[in-house]
Amino acid sequence: MAHIELRGVSKSFGGAAALRNVSLDIADGQFFVLLGETGAGKTTTLRVIAGLEKPEAGQVLIDGQDVTRWGAAERDVALVLQHYSLYPRYTVRQNLEFPLRSPIRPTTEAEIAARIERVSNTLRITHLLDRKTDRLSGGEMQRVSIGRAIVRTPQVFLMDEPLSALDAKLREALRAELKDLQISLGQTFLFVTHDQVEAMSMGDRIGVLNRGSLVQVGTPHEIYRDPCNSFVARAVGAPAINLVPGRMAGGTATLGDGLALPHPGGAEADGRGLIFGVRPEDLQISAGSPAGARVNDVENHGVEKIVTMTAGAHRLRATVPVTLKLAVGDQVRFGWDAARVVLFDAASGRSLRHGG
Amino acid sequence: MTEIALRSVNKHFGALHVINNVDLTVHDREFVVFLGQSGCGKTTTLRAIAGLETVDSGDILIGGEKVQDRRPEARDVAFVFQSFALYPHLTVYENMAFPLRAVGQRRDEVDRTVRRVADVLQIGNLLARRPSALSGGDLQRVAIGRALVRNPKAMLMDEPIGSLDAKLREEMRVELKRLHVEQGSTTIYVTHDQIEAMALADRIVVMHEGRLQQVGTPEQVYAEPANLFVAQFVGSPVMNVANVVIAEGQARLAGAAQGFGFPSALLDQLPPNAPLTMGIRPEALDISLSAVPGAMALEAHLIEPLGSHDIVDMRVGDGVLRARTRSGLVPGPGTPIWLSADPARAHFFHIETGQSLGAHL
Numbered sequence: 001m002a003h004i005e006l007r008g009v010s011k012s013f014g015g016a017a018a019l020r021n022v023s024l025d026i027a028d029g030q031f032f033v034l035l036g037e038t039g040a041g042k043t044t045t046l047r048v049i050a051g052l053e054k055p056e057a058g059q060v061l062i063d064g065q066d067v068t069r070w071g072a073a074e075r076d077v078a079l080v081l082q083h084y085s086l087y088p089r090y091t092v093r094q095n096l097e098f099p100l101r102s103p104i105r106p107t108t109e110a111e112i113a114a115r116i117e118r119v120s121n122t123l124r125i126t127h128l129l130d131r132k133t134d135r136l137s138g139g140e141m142q143r144v145s146i147g148r149a150i151v152r153t154p155q156v157f158l159m160d161e162p163l164s165a166l167d168a169k170l171r172e173a174l175r176a177e178l179k180d181l182q183i184s185l186g187q188t189f190l191f192v193t194h195d196q197v198e199a200m201s202m203g204d205r206i207g208v209l210n211r212g213s214l215v216q217v218g219t220p221h222e223i224y225r226d227p228c229n230s231f232v233a234r235a236v237g238a239p240a241i242n243l244v245p246g247r248m249a250g251g252t253a254t255l256g257d258g259l260a261l262p263h264p265g266g267a268e269a270d271g272r273g274l275i276f277g278v279r280p281e282d283l284q285i286s287a288g289s290p291a292g293a294r295v296n297d298v299e300n301h302g303v304e305k306i307v308t309m310t311a312g313a314h315r316l317r318a319t320v321p322v323t324l325k326l327a328v329g330d331q332v333r334f335g336w337d338a339a340r341v342v343l344f345d346a347a348s349g350r351s352l353r354h355g356g
Numbered sequence: 357m358t359e360i361a362l363r364s365v366n367k368h369f370g371a372l373h374v375i376n377n378v379d380l381t382v383h384d385r386e387f388v389v390f391l392g393q394s395g396c397g398k399t400t401t402l403r404a405i406a407g408l409e410t411v412d413s414g415d416i417l418i419g420g421e422k423v424q425d426r427r428p429e430a431r432d433v434a435f436v437f438q439s440f441a442l443y444p445h446l447t448v449y450e451n452m453a454f455p456l457r458a459v460g461q462r463r464d465e466v467d468r469t470v471r472r473v474a475d476v477l478q479i480g481n482l483l484a485r486r487p488s489a490l491s492g493g494d495l496q497r498v499a500i501g502r503a504l505v506r507n508p509k510a511m512l513m514d515e516p517i518g519s520l521d522a523k524l525r526e527e528m529r530v531e532l533k534r535l536h537v538e539q540g541s542t543t544i545y546v547t548h549d550q551i552e553a554m555a556l557a558d559r560i561v562v563m564h565e566g567r568l569q570q571v572g573t574p575e576q577v578y579a580e581p582a583n584l585f586v587a588q589f590v591g592s593p594v595m596n597v598a599n600v601v602i603a604e605g606q607a608r609l610a611g612a613a614q615g616f617g618f619p620s621a622l623l624d625q626l627p628p629n630a631p632l633t634m635g636i637r638p639e640a641l642d643i644s645l646s647a648v649p650g651a652m653a654l655e656a657h658l659i660e661p662l663g664s665h666d667i668v669d670m671r672v673g674d675g676v677l678r679a680r681t682r683s684g685l686v687p688g689p690g691t692p693i694w695l696s697a698d699p700a701r702a703h704f705f706h707i708e709t710g711q712s713l714g715a716h717l
């Protein structure tokens with residue numbers, strides 16, 4: 001059980017700032033995901049919490065206790081990395097036993113056997129226990145790595161892109177397994193990834209990092225529907241959100257070149273430069289809709305079609321049902337779900353709902 | 357006219373049969389995608405067409421001529437790799453002009469061609485830059501441009517956008533397709549990414565263990581998979597698969613007392629009382645929060661909110677089923693739900709061979 005807190009943590013490597021004044025609060029028992037691109041500072045944050053990096057400023061607290069100066073071994077955290085670090089000449093069982101045979105935390109033989117049985121049942125690796133780890137597939141190895149981390153019931157699990165080296169199908173299966181595991185263990189998980197699908201599907205809350213700063217923290221729904229700025233808006237969702245510059249006046253959004261769509265707006269939106277954020281599923285193509293566009297590309301993904309269209313000077317992407325017949329070059333009419341359109345200030349990129 | 361044909365092509369790497377008796381015709385101006393996992397033989401097949409690998413037996417025809425014994429440069433095909441092979445000390449212009457100068461083309465012709473191709477790729481403003489000053493997407497555009505200037509008979513591409521980030525890949529997909537429409541060159545494109553294959557291909561060739569599993573349009577491969585491998589390789593989340601027995605108007609799930617009620621017009625096409633594998637895509641499952649006659653009463657186990665929609669996991673019998681629902685439909689784990697399946701989108705496969713039984717409404 002652990003509540004993790006970062007207060008104003010900064011860290012740089014040779015003059016390059018990796019973390020800038022990051023404050024973060026992860027409640028006990030929460031599945032928290034840090035989402036960001038390469039170099040955003042996600043792995044550094046994780047390593048600071050693990051005690052593998054010392055911050056230059058700020059504090060790390062676990063259950064209210066300042067552990068900033070503690071070593072990694074004293075913090076009782078378990079780390080799972082992208083590349084499984086298993087002992088190749090040992091069996092799965094020996095690999096799982098290893099953390100329990102540490103002289104710092106002596107465990108009885110009966111207790112070791114009981115824990116390994118429980119962990120291998122949870123991860124469905126019981127049939128692999130006597131196999132050498134070099135005889136395992138990628139997915140099996142990653143499950144054993146996770147098993148080695150959970151066998152010792154640490155206070156906190158820290159996971160650094162544990163699924164990214166696996167193929168798509170396996171990633172999907174392990175995503176659900178990990179979430180399931182976290183719910184049944186009830187432990188605090190901090191999971192780091194660049195994959196927005198992983199972040200959305202697993203996180204109770206998501207923290208979005210950009211160049212060392214924490215931009216927004218929220219539930220997947222909040223991050224997706226109410227992003228605080230256009231960076232966060234683009235960080236989640238595939239196809240990416242449409243960001244269209246324009247203006248608002250008297251209940252009409254004008255997107256240049258005579259392209260106008262109804263929008264209830266609000267006094268603060270009128271007469272200023274705006275960016276309209278429209279998710280592809282919130283654009284509807286149907287006859288009689290208010291705006292016109294030309295179809296540039298149609299991708300049939302089986303479950304839905306992704307349509308790229310040109311409206312005035314803008315290129316927009318819409319997801320539509322596969323049953324909708326469309327061809328490149330077609331002229332279509334489209335509208336939007338105005339209540340779901342997010343307004344950003346054109347200069348700062350901040351959402352008007354977040355003080356932009 | 358550039359048709360590319362493979363006739364009974366075989367190749368071994370030692371004991372590994374990496375291209376297993378492949379027959380395929382890629383039509384003039386067609387965009388064909390080879391789709392499969394690493395090691396399935398897709399890249400080796402592409403390299404054999406380019407002349408970068410020899411074959412053990414069979415014929416490779418480009419434009420009706422047998423080329424399997426010709427050197428790569430005599431085949432007149434362009435090759436684009438995942439890693440952009442540009443000369444770092446030359447400008448974008450010089451990089452693109454290089455293949456034309458190498459064959460002694462006149463200066464004004466070179467200039468005209470480079471500018472026309474740069475225009476198509478929308479890199480006209482980058483011509484004076486060096487590769488080190490370009491982004492990943494621009495680098496790949498230049499690499500494609502260099503392949504295009506020669507106006508080759510065919511374009512062969514090996515995961516050309518595999519190393520780019522997700523958002524850039526989405527944009528480059530549309531660009532590549534537009535380019536293909538404009539240039540019209542016969543194209544073979546290799547990828548392990550089913551989304552790219554669905555998005556780009558006129559026809560997809562699904563490969564596994566050196567064999568062609570299915571050749572068809574994206575719609576065919578998605579909606580009428582020839583076997584279980586294809587069914588589970590294309591689509592995300594993957595198609596649900598469960599062992600069932602047909603009895604009493606139901607496809608009853610292994611290890612469960614319940615099953616999907618299907619019309620007899622469908623079930624009569626299937627052998628009764630014998631174990632089968634049933635496949636159903638997450639979007640062909642329907643979840644209701646109130647009781648529906650004939651639906652299975654279950655409990656939501658996990659909910660994955662993806663923003664535009666949710667994926668709901670349920671435990672049934674020996675396995676897990678996943679359904680795609682509108683965002684927020686199922687409020688949380690443990691919610692009682694009623695699950696039914698669209699019989700028109702149910703698939704049935706032989707339990708051992710995995711081949712489709714061809715039963716459908």
